Amino acid sequence: MTEQTAILPADKGRSLWADAWARLKANRAAVISGIYLMIMAFACIVGPFFTPHDYTTIYQDYNRVPPSLSAYPKPNQLDLAVKDAVKRARLDLAKWEEKDDKIITSVTSGKPIDERVTRYLDRSDVLENTLVTDKSADGLSLTMTSDVEKKYFYFGTDNSGRDVLTRVLMAGRVSLSIGLLAGLVAVVIGVLYGATAGFAGGKTDEVMMRIVDILYALPFIFFVIMLVVFFGRNFILMFLAVGAVMWLDMARIVRGQALSIKRQEYVQAAEALGVTRWGILIRHIVPNLLGPVIIYMTLLVPQVIILESFLSYLGLGVQEPMSSWGVMISQGAKNMPSANWLIIIPALFLTSTLFALNFIGDGLRDALDPKDR
Amino acid sequence: MQPPILSLNDVRVTFTTLDGEVEAVRGVALDVHAGETVAIVGESGSGKSQLMMAVMGLLARNGHASGRADYRGVNLIGMPKSELNTIRGSKITMIFQEPMTSLDPLYTIGNQLMEPIIRHRKLNKTEARVRALDMLRLVSIPEPERRLNSYPHELSGGQRQRVMIAMALANNPDILIADEPTTALDVTIQAEILELMAALQRELGMGLVFITHDLNIVRRIADRVVVMRHGEIVEQGPAKEIFARPQHPYTKELLSAEPEGRKAPVAAGAPEILVGDNIRVTFNIGGGFLSGPPLVLKAVDGVSVHLRQGQTIGIVGESGSGKSTLARALLRLLPSQGPVHFDGQDISAKSVKDMRPLRSELQVVLQDPFGSLSPRLTAGQIVTEGLLVHEPAISAAERDRRAIAAFTEVGLDPRLRNRYPHEFSGGQRQRIAIARAIILKPKVVVLDEPTSALDRQVQKQIVELLRKLQREHNLSYLFISHDLAVVRAMSDHIMVMKDGKLVEQGTPDEVMGNPREDYTKRLMAAAFAA
Numbered sequence: 001m002t003e004q005t006a007i008l009p010a011d012k013g014r015s016l017w018a019d020a021w022a023r024l025k026a027n028r029a030a031v032i033s034g035i036y037l038m039i040m041a042f043a044c045i046v047g048p049f050f051t052p053h054d055y056t057t058i059y060q061d062y063n064r065v066p067p068s069l070s071a072y073p074k075p076n077q078l079d080l081a082v083k084d085a086v087k088r089a090r091l092d093l094a095k096w097e098e099k100d101d102k103i104i105t106s107v108t109s110g111k112p113i114d115e116r117v118t119r120y121l122d123r124s125d126v127l128e129n130t131l132v133t134d135k136s137a138d139g140l141s142l143t144m145t146s147d148v149e150k151k152y153f154y155f156g157t158d159n160s161g162r163d164v165l166t167r168v169l170m171a172g173r174v175s176l177s178i179g180l181l182a183g184l185v186a187v188v189i190g191v192l193y194g195a196t197a198g199f200a201g202g203k204t205d206e207v208m209m210r211i212v213d214i215l216y217a218l219p220f221i222f223f224v225i226m227l228v229v230f231f232g233r234n235f236i237l238m239f240l241a242v243g244a245v246m247w248l249d250m251a252r253i254v255r256g257q258a259l260s261i262k263r264q265e266y267v268q269a270a271e272a273l274g275v276t277r278w279g280i281l282i283r284h285i286v287p288n289l290l291g292p293v294i295i296y297m298t299l300l301v302p303q304v305i306i307l308e309s310f311l312s313y314l315g316l317g318v319q320e321p322m323s324s325w326g327v328m329i330s331q332g333a334k335n336m337p338s339a340n341w342l343i344i345i346p347a348l349f350l351t352s353t354l355f356a357l358n359f360i361g362d363g364l365r366d367a368l369d370p371k372d373r
Numbered sequence: 374m375q376p377p378i379l380s381l382n383d384v385r386v387t388f389t390t391l392d393g394e395v396e397a398v399r400g401v402a403l404d405v406h407a408g409e410t411v412a413i414v415g416e417s418g419s420g421k422s423q424l425m426m427a428v429m430g431l432l433a434r435n436g437h438a439s440g441r442a443d444y445r446g447v448n449l450i451g452m453p454k455s456e457l458n459t460i461r462g463s464k465i466t467m468i469f470q471e472p473m474t475s476l477d478p479l480y481t482i483g484n485q486l487m488e489p490i491i492r493h494r495k496l497n498k499t500e501a502r503v504r505a506l507d508m509l510r511l512v513s514i515p516e517p518e519r520r521l522n523s524y525p526h527e528l529s530g531g532q533r534q535r536v537m538i539a540m541a542l543a544n545n546p547d548i549l550i551a552d553e554p555t556t557a558l559d560v561t562i563q564a565e566i567l568e569l570m571a572a573l574q575r576e577l578g579m580g581l582v583f584i585t586h587d588l589n590i591v592r593r594i595a596d597r598v599v600v601m602r603h604g605e606i607v608e609q610g611p612a613k614e615i616f617a618r619p620q621h622p623y624t625k626e627l628l629s630a631e632p633e634g635r636k637a638p639v640a641a642g643a644p645e646i647l648v649g650d651n652i653r654v655t656f657n658i659g660g661g662f663l664s665g666p667p668l669v670l671k672a673v674d675g676v677s678v679h680l681r682q683g684q685t686i687g688i689v690g691e692s693g694s695g696k697s698t699l700a701r702a703l704l705r706l707l708p709s710q711g712p713v714h715f716d717g718q719d720i721s722a723k724s725v726k727d728m729r730p731l732r733s734e735l736q737v738v739l740q741d742p743f744g745s746l747s748p749r750l751t752a753g754q755i756v757t758e759g760l761l762v763h764e765p766a767i768s769a770a771e772r773d774r775r776a777i778a779a780f781t782e783v784g785l786d787p788r789l790r791n792r793y794p795h796e797f798s799g800g801q802r803q804r805i806a807i808a809r810a811i812i813l814k815p816k817v818v819v820l821d822e823p824t825s826a827l828d829r830q831v832q833k834q835i836v837e838l839l840r841k842l843q844r845e846h847n848l849s850y851l852f853i854s855h856d857l858a859v860v861r862a863m864s865d866h867i868m869v870m871k872d873g874k875l876v877e878q879g880t881p882d883e884v885m886g887n888p889r890e891d892y893t894k895r896l897m898a899a900a901f902a903a
Contacts, residue, residue: 015793016748022391265745269809271706273759274732283758287749 030363044172089120112139185243190250198258298361412591415601483521531562630829632862687864740822742802753790800831
């Protein structure tokens with residue numbers, strides 16, 4: 001062979017993956033869902049750093065305030081908050097008024113007033129920078145000016161006065177990571193197990209699949225409660241419990257695929273070439289398995305998120321102050337009629353994410369398996 | 374002359390694909406008269422099937438048809454589905470290539486036959502049953518009463534195709550469209566089905582549109598022949614005219630597509646390279662702990678093969694006769710009884726690992742050019758896979774050079790080596806499969822129906838290629854096929870198999886010119902009846 005043939009340029013081929021990618025890009029619902037999910041994941045990851053509140057901070061003056069785009073406090077809350085703060089300082093309120101965005105409070109008392117009572121006002125979530133502007137000669141009455149602390153609760157606050165926006169993003173981190181990681185755990189176990197069973201075939205396959213059947217027969221909730229009893233409640237446990245159940249479906253699907261791929265002529269051709277079993281598994285079986293696995297994975301993630309919500313709803317999932325969408329929905333359900341935003345907002349986040357995942361799953365199935373349509 | 378029943382005018386079919394619009398049919402005009410058989414002939418991809426699919430409103434979702442297809446003055450293209458359904462299935466019916474999949478496995482033959490009758494003729498169940506029985510008799514199915522209650526899997530391929538014909542004829546159609554109705558069948562059955570269709574057509578006087586890639590099949594039954602290529606009609610005319618004086622070069626090519634020539638026998642002293650004595654392969658079907666003793670199926674029953682260097686042994690027989698199983702046993706891809714010697718060594722007891730070094734010298738090319746190449750690898754990767762096993766030391770650049778050499782040798786443009794299998798045509802794919810086998814410089818190549826899934830002209834090219842490779846590398850072939858014309862052209866020794874047993878063997882002229890056994894005679898009669 002001469003050097004010239006060696007540098008013969010080769011046309012670029014278009015692989016099945018490239019084809020699938022092009023088909024996926026042509027699917028509007030899947031593309032929009034993909035963008036939506038990316039935005040959602042990005043918001044959950046960096047959002048809590050930029051929201052004005054910490055997810056653990058409790059604002060006692062803002063229990064269960066409804067979502068609003070304008071700043072808190074509202075006038076009636078101002079009144080309540082001032083009265084509350086004065087009461088906590090054990091003083092009597094003479095009058096208060098708002099002037100040039102400042103709150104001027106006049107208080108009286110039976111005993112001389114210590115100037116440090118401003119702290120009581122500052123301690124309120126509504127007022128800050130309280131200064132004594134005027135004090136009567138006998139010290140029994142005092143006038144203070146304070147700034148109004150403007151706070152934004154775009155999604156309202158929960159029962160204990162925590163910002164729902166921050167919490168729903170934090171909860172999203174938990175839900176999405178459980179979905180992704182437990183999904184991944186299930187896929188890894190399922191693919192390895194299923195491919196081994198399918199490719200080995202015969203007795204090995206028989207025994208391995210009977211084990212799967214036995215595990216199927218265990219009631220899931222019972223299994224999780226057992227785990228909780230033995231190991232206590234724990235974030236890692238969630239992955240284990242969910243992953244340990246979800247891989248069963250994956251294993252069955254992959255085994256079926258492996259069985260059918262094993263009988264394809266290209267595997268026979270590889271055997272006739274003398275390719276080792278390992279080579280056949282890596283070069284022929286696994287690449288041809290990936291399509292269905294990817295499809296199933298995108299459909300598995302929402303399932304896992306729902307399972308986690310379900311467990312959290314039962315009180316077996318993540319614990320306060322951490323939260324997941326399932327936990328928030330469960331808390332929201334308890335406040336249903338009066339504070340409906342507590343359930344609507346996390347439910348909206350959860351369902352829209354699940355929708356997006358399912359659209360992507362459908363899009364991937366159509367893209368990777370165009371014959372099925 | 375009466376006006377045509379079906380008249381196509383400027384029919385166009387386009388498909389929207391990832392690469393943009395693809396025109397499958399580009400303005401075809403065609404008339405079908407009552408009582409006439411029109412054969413539409415062309416290679417795969419010529420648009421012959423899509424043309425009729427467009428008429429029947431059966432295009433895939435990304436397909437779009439335009440033009441006129443007038444059935445008794447009514448344009449079928451663009452007609453709403455509900456109206457179309459009163460015509461298709463009743464006045465225009467269709468039978469398809471694959472008898473295995475066009476019947477629903479969940480319903481009995483009777484059910485499936487009666488459904489269109491009840492639907493289109495508004496008969497009640499008893500009347501429909503009588504009609505269904507008549508139809509089964511018409512297509513000469515033995516024991517029609519019993520067959521009414523059978524399920525599709527209980528019937529052979531030929532019988533299923535007869536049922537499909539019965540279904541298509543049940544409502545006295547004006548036009549029957551047959552899309553490659555015999556391609557998936559064995560030769561002997563092919564001939565029977567063709568005869569049946571011709572007889573029914575004479576008897577019932579309908580128009581018959583026969584779509585096929587094999588011009589020689591329609592020689593016996595067509596009145597008029599339409600030759601299509603690249604979505605256009607290149608030539609049409611009375612069958613006698615076309616067969617006697619083809620005008621267009623493409624038609625001539627189609628007519629002369631039968632592989633020609635004979636292979637000279639090898640010298641008597643040529644060493645025997647692959648020898649199998651009294652090979653037996655049995656399969657156990659079912660059986661196990663609770664289901665009792667398994668059913669033992671003798672797939673190959675005491676067949677001996679002596680392949681000399683440079684020789685080509687053709688193994689012929691119907692599907693299920695055990696010819697592929699025999700080849701796999703000789704390749705040690707299946708457990709079997711009986712000694713197998715390759716190049717003087719006994720390989721019948723060798724383990725998978727011990728066989729591996731010998732694999733490079735014992736190669737195989739499989740039938741299905743679509744299934745035998747892994748869809749996720751490039752053509753170059755597929756061709757060089759054997760090198761990874763047998764010459765693991767060579768560099769990637771050297772492998773690439775060898776791939777280029779192999780591509781050139783099988784007549785493929787080496788620049789295509791980074792493409793994926795789905796980007797090649799059937800013939801090109803088969804060339805890739807051949808390149809994969811010969812890159813290892815084998816001594817023996819088993820060719821398991823390498824040309825069966827290909828169009829006639831492509832078949833001829835592949836046969837030429839295989840001959841060239843045999844001459845250049847002194848290869849020995851074990852050539853398995855049910856296509857006797859190809860076998861005759863390729864082999865210098867022929868073995869005829871039936872039900873796992875060797876029926877007859879000898880030189881091509883002995884076996885084909887002067888068959889001794891009944892079975893061989895039947896096979897020859899069916900294949901060379903033209």
